[in-house]
Amino acid sequence: MTIRTPFTDLVGCRHPLQNAGMGTASPALGIAVAQAGALGMLSGALLTAPVLEEFLSPLRAAPPGKLGINFLMPFLEDPAVVDIAAESLDVVEFFYGDPDAGLVRRVHGGGALAAWQVGSLDEALAAVDAGCDFIIAQGVEAGGHVRGTTALLPLLNQVLNRVNIPVLAAGGIGDARGIAAVLAVGAAGARLGTRFVATPESGYHPRYIELILSARSEDTVYTEKFSGMWAAPHRVLRSCVDAVDQFDSDIVGRMQMGDQWVDVPRFSVMGPLASATGAVEAMALYAGQSVDFIHSVQPAAELVRDLMAGAEQQLGADCRRMESWLGGSTDS
Numbered sequence: 001m002t003i004r005t006p007f008t009d010l011v012g013c014r015h016p017l018q019n020a021g022m023g024t025a026s027p028a029l030g031i032a033v034a035q036a037g038a039l040g041m042l043s044g045a046l047l048t049a050p051v052l053e054e055f056l057s058p059l060r061a062a063p064p065g066k067l068g069i070n071f072l073m074p075f076l077e078d079p080a081v082v083d084i085a086a087e088s089l090d091v092v093e094f095f096y097g098d099p100d101a102g103l104v105r106r107v108h109g110g111g112a113l114a115a116w117q118v119g120s121l122d123e124a125l126a127a128v129d130a131g132c133d134f135i136i137a138q139g140v141e142a143g144g145h146v147r148g149t150t151a152l153l154p155l156l157n158q159v160l161n162r163v164n165i166p167v168l169a170a171g172g173i174g175d176a177r178g179i180a181a182v183l184a185v186g187a188a189g190a191r192l193g194t195r196f197v198a199t200p201e202s203g204y205h206p207r208y209i210e211l212i213l214s215a216r217s218e219d220t221v222y223t224e225k226f227s228g229m230w231a232a233p234h235r236v237l238r239s240c241v242d243a244v245d246q247f248d249s250d251i252v253g254r255m256q257m258g259d260q261w262v263d264v265p266r267f268s269v270m271g272p273l274a275s276a277t278g279a280v281e282a283m284a285l286y287a288g289q290s291v292d293f294i295h296s297v298q299p300a301a302e303l304v305r306d307l308m309a310g311a312e313q314q315l316g317a318d319c320r321r322m323e324s325w326l327g328g329s330t331d332s
């Protein structure tokens with residue numbers, strides 16, 4: 001059995017699942033997710049047009065599956081990257097800025113689908129008006145930068161009541177039951193971020209991953225603590241807020257970005273990659289309330305397979321339970 005939704009029909013992927021394009025995560029993650037039949041996402045943050053062109057050309061020649069890229073609006077300086085991405089990939093997606101019809105037109109002009117991650121009903125309606133093909137509703141439970149202040153279920157409900165393009169759900173989803181739950185409410189798919197940090201392909205630091213594995217939902221905190229370079233609310237592990245408050249130097253460590261080693265300033269927005277040295281525990285350890293469901297590091301393809309097989313089973317069990325509940329006698 002596979003779950004077919006308006007999202008899988010639109011994108012042409014097998015599974016109604018997307019990994020979040022995550023800041024500095026390795027492109028190996030999105031590629032593995034695409035190969036596994038979900039929508040794999042890359043991160044376009046801080047990439048210049050020539051670098052993106054060179055990186056995408058082999059993927060254009062031999063696509064691994066359905067693949068998209070995420071751009072963070074505060075860092076999108078050269079719209080040429082959008083054109084390059086749209087000509088090479090299946091989906092171009094934006095986050096953290098007002099939905100922009102001009103950008104959506106550029107995406108469509110290059111032949112890709114356009115998507116926007118939104119944090120409120122108003123933003124969802126603006127994304128529809130801008131011409132997006134699908135949107136992602138992000139609840140305040142989400143890890144990383146958080147756009148709105150509403151929890152996923154009420155946000156999803158508001159959006160689904162008003163929007164007639166496919167809506168994915170994001171924030172706090174870390175297991176098959178969570179995926180089945182949002183599909184049952186009417187989402188056309190799920191987007192998971194923190195769950196995919198705990199994969200060998202993500203490229204994140206082992207200590208960060210270890211802390212995610214041992215954390216509970218209540219160990220995450222919504223804060224603006226890590227606002228160096230970008231002042232915006234985000235959700236991280238509480239432990240890194242405590243650690244950075246106690247740290248008494250301006251540089252917490254160093255990290256390799258591309259072929260350069262860079263300092264990681266205190267309160268920097270950069271999450272620790274595997275190469276990070278220094279006080280990794282005082283860097284931005286982004287994590288959603290989904291941490292509760294993350295107990296092991298799993299290869300991304302295996303994770304996609306397990307999550308989707310579990311969601312299919314869960315939905316089957318939910319259907320049988322609903323049938324029996326709906327058929328229950330109300331005679332007194």
Ligand SMILES: Cc1cc2nc3c(=O)[nH]c(=O)nc-3n(C[C@H](O)[C@H](O)[C@H](O)COP(=O)(O)O)c2cc1C
Binds near residue numbers: 142172290
């Ligand atoms: C480490 C990390 C980095 C993230 N970076 C981005 C990003 O660059 N662009 C984006 O649209 N969302 C980003 N997000 C947020 C995700 O898109 C998504 O909303 C979130 O991960 C969903 O919640 P979850 O982490 O509980 O699954 C990031 C999330 C995490 C955990």
